[in-house]
Amino acid sequence: MRALSLLSLILFSLLSGCTSYLPSTVIPAPSPAQPYVKVVTIPLPVIATSPNEGVTYGALTAFLLHNDKDEVSYLFAPQVNRNENFGTTGTLYGALYPSPVRSIEFNLSKSSKVNSDYEVRLRDQSLMERQLEVNAFLYNFTDGSARFFGFGPDSSADNETNFADREFGYTVSAGYPLRNNTVLFLGDRLRRVEVDEGAVKRLPNLQQRFSTADVPGIDGFSTHAQSVSLVYSTLDAAAMASSGVRARATVEGSLAALGSSARFVRYEAEVKGFFPVPDSRFISAGRFAFGQVSGGSIPFLEQSILGGENTLRGYGKNRFIENSYVLCNLEERIRLFRWEVFDVKADWELAPFIDIGGVMDSLGDFKAGELKVNPGIGFRAVVRPNILGRIDVGWGKDGAAVFVGLGYPF
Template sequence: MHALTLLSLILLSLLAGCTSYIPSTVLPAPSPAQPYVKLVTIPLPVIASSPNEGVTWGALTAFLLHNDKDEVSALFAPQVNQNENFGTTGTLYGAMYPSPLRSIEFNISKSTQVNSDYEIRVRDQSLMDRQLELNAFLYNFTDGSARFFGFGSGSSVDNETNFADRELGYTVSAGYPLATNTMLYLGDRLRKVEIDEGAVKMLPNTQQYFAQADVPGLDGFSTHAQSVSLVYSTLDAQAMASSGIRARATIEGSLAALGSSARFGRYEAEVKGFFPIPDSRFISAGRVAVGQTRGSSLPFLERSILGGENTLRGYGRNRFIDNSYVLLNLEERIRLFRWEVFDVKADWELAPFVDIGGVGDTVGDLRGRDIEVNPGIGFRAVVRPNILGRIDVGFSKDGPAVFVGLGYPF
C-alpha cells in the first residue's frame, strides 16, 4: 500500500476520535493540581510494513492523557494485528512522561507464531539535583523475521536466509556532567542470544544454509560488555530535537572472564545536528557515524550492521554485516501544516532524505563500490514534545523498502 494511502487512512481515522474529561478521583492526574484528566481516545488502523516482516494490518486504540500544560504526558495503545508470517499478535504499548526529565516506555507483545516482545525502558535525569542521568533497558524478545545474507558489502540478495533471533538482556548507563554540555557515561550490557528456526518459510533456514561457512554465533552466544562514552550536546530536546548538535565517542570492551562468548573491542563516533530556519518550518537534519569492532570469533550479530529503519532505509534490517561501517544520513524535515483535532495539536511533516553508508573489514578498506546510496521520502505526524509516527520509503538496488513506525530515525 502506498505511503500516501496510509497517511490518508490515519487522517480519516482521527475524525472518529473523542475527548473526555475525567475527574482525577477516578483517573490519577499527571499533575497533582489537576481537578480532571483530559483523555483523548483515537481509534486507528494498523498498517505497518518492513522488508523483513512484510505487511501487518489490524487496529489499535490510542489513549492520550494530558497534563496541566495541555501536553501529552502518557500514551497507552492496545492493538491486535495480523501478519502472514506471525499470525495474530496482541500488543500493549505504553509511554509515560511524568516530567521533562523522566520517561518510561514499555511494550508487551505475543504472536501466535514465533514472535514475542517484552521490554521496558526508563530514563531519569533528575537525580542528584540533575547531576546524574540514569538509563535502563530490559528486554526479552523473539524476532522470527531476522535475516542473514553473509558478510561484507558484496553479500548477495540471492543468499537471503531467515532465522529467529531470541534475545534476553539489559543495557544500563549512568551519565555525569564533566563540563557545560559535556557528559561522561559509563555503561554495562548483558545479551544472551539463541538462534532458532524463523517464521518466514519461503526463505532458507540460516543455520542450514550457512552450515559449512564460518559464522561465529550461529549456534547462539552471550555478551557481557562495559563501555565508556563522552558526549557533547547542545540539543534543545532529548528525544525530538529541532536545533543543536550532539557528538559522541564510545569505547566498549567484552571479556570472556565476565561471561562473554568472545573477547572483542568496539570503537564508535557519531555526530548529528539539527539546523532550523527561524520559525522551524524547515529543519535540516544530518548524522555521520563510524564504527569498528575487532576480536577473534566475533559473533555475527555483534559486528557492524547496516540496514533498516534507522540506518540504510532502502534495505531491511541486518542487510550488511562486517567488522566496520561508515554512515551518513541527511534529511530535510518540512512542516506542511499544523492541525488540531480533538484538542491534539499535530505537525504533519514531509522529509526527503538520502542515506549513504557501507561496511568493510576496516574503515580503511572501504571503497566507492562498497558504499550504498538510498534516497527516499518520509511522512511524519508529530505530537510534541514526545510522540511521532512516521512512514519512510527508501530506494536501493534491492528495490523499494517501506517502514512504518514510531520516532525519528536519528
C-alpha cells in the same frame, strides 16, 4: 508492534475519536494538581509494513492523556493484528512522560506463531539535582523475521536466509557532567542470544545454509560488555531536537572472563546536527557515524550492521554485516502544516532524505565505490513534546523498503 502504535498517530485525523474529562480519582493524573484528566480516545484500523516482516493489519485504540499544560503525557495503545508469518498478535504499548526529565516506555506483545516482545525503557535526568542521568533498557523478545545475507558489502540478495532471533538482556548507563554540555557515560550491557527456526517459510533457514565455521554465533552466544562514552551536546531537546549539535565517542569491551562468548573491542563515533530556519518550518538534519569491532570469532549480530529504519532505509534490517561501517544520513524536515484534531495539536512533516553507508572488514579498507546510496521520502506526524509517528520509504538496489516507526531516525 510499536510501529503500529505510531502509525495510529499519523492516521488519527482520518477517523472519529472523542475527548473525555475524567476525575483524577478515577484515572491517575499526569500532573499531581489536576482535578480532571483530559483523555483523547481514538479507535483505528492499522496497516504497517517492513521488508522483513511483510504486511501487518489489525485494529487498536489509542488513549492520549494530557497534563495540566495540555501536552500529551501518557499514551496507551492496546491492539490486535494479523500477519501471515506470525498469525494473530496481541500488544499493549505505553509511553509515559511524567516530566521533561523522566520517561518510561513499555511494550508487551505475544503472537500465536514465534514472535514475542517484552521490554521496558527508562530515562531519568532528575537525580542528584539533575546532575546524574540514568538510562535502562530491559528486554526479552523473539523476532521470527530476522535475516542474514552473508558478510560484506557485496552480500547478495540471492543468499537471503531467515531465522528466529531469541534474545534477553539489558543495557544500563549513567552519565555525569564534566563541564557545560559535556557528559561522561559509563555503561554495562548483557545480551544472550539463541538462534532458532524462523517464521518466514518461503526462505531457507540460516542454519541450513551456513555453518558455525562460516558464521560465528550461529549456534547462540552471550555478550557482557562495559563501555565508556564521552558526549557533547547543545541539542534543545533530547528526543525531538530542532536545533543544536551532538557528538559522541564510545569504546566498549567484551571479556570472556565476565561471561562473554567472545572477546572483542568496539569503537564508535557519531556527530549529528539540526539547523532550522528562524520559524523552524524547515530543519536541515544530518548524521555522520563510523565504527569498528576488533577481535576473534565475533558473533555475527555483534558486528557492525547497516539496514533498517534508522540506518540505510532502502534496505531491510540486518542487510549488511561486517566488522566496520561508515554511515551518513541527510534529510530536510519540512513542516507542511499544523493541525488540531480531537483537541490534539500535531505538526505534519515531509522529509526527503538520502542515506549513504557501507560495511567493510576494517576502516582502512574503506572504498567509496562500495558505499550504498539510497534516496527516500518520509512522512511524519509530530505531537510535541514527546510523540512522533513516521512512515519512511527508501529505494535501494534490492528495491523499495517501507518502514513505519516511532521517533525520528536520528
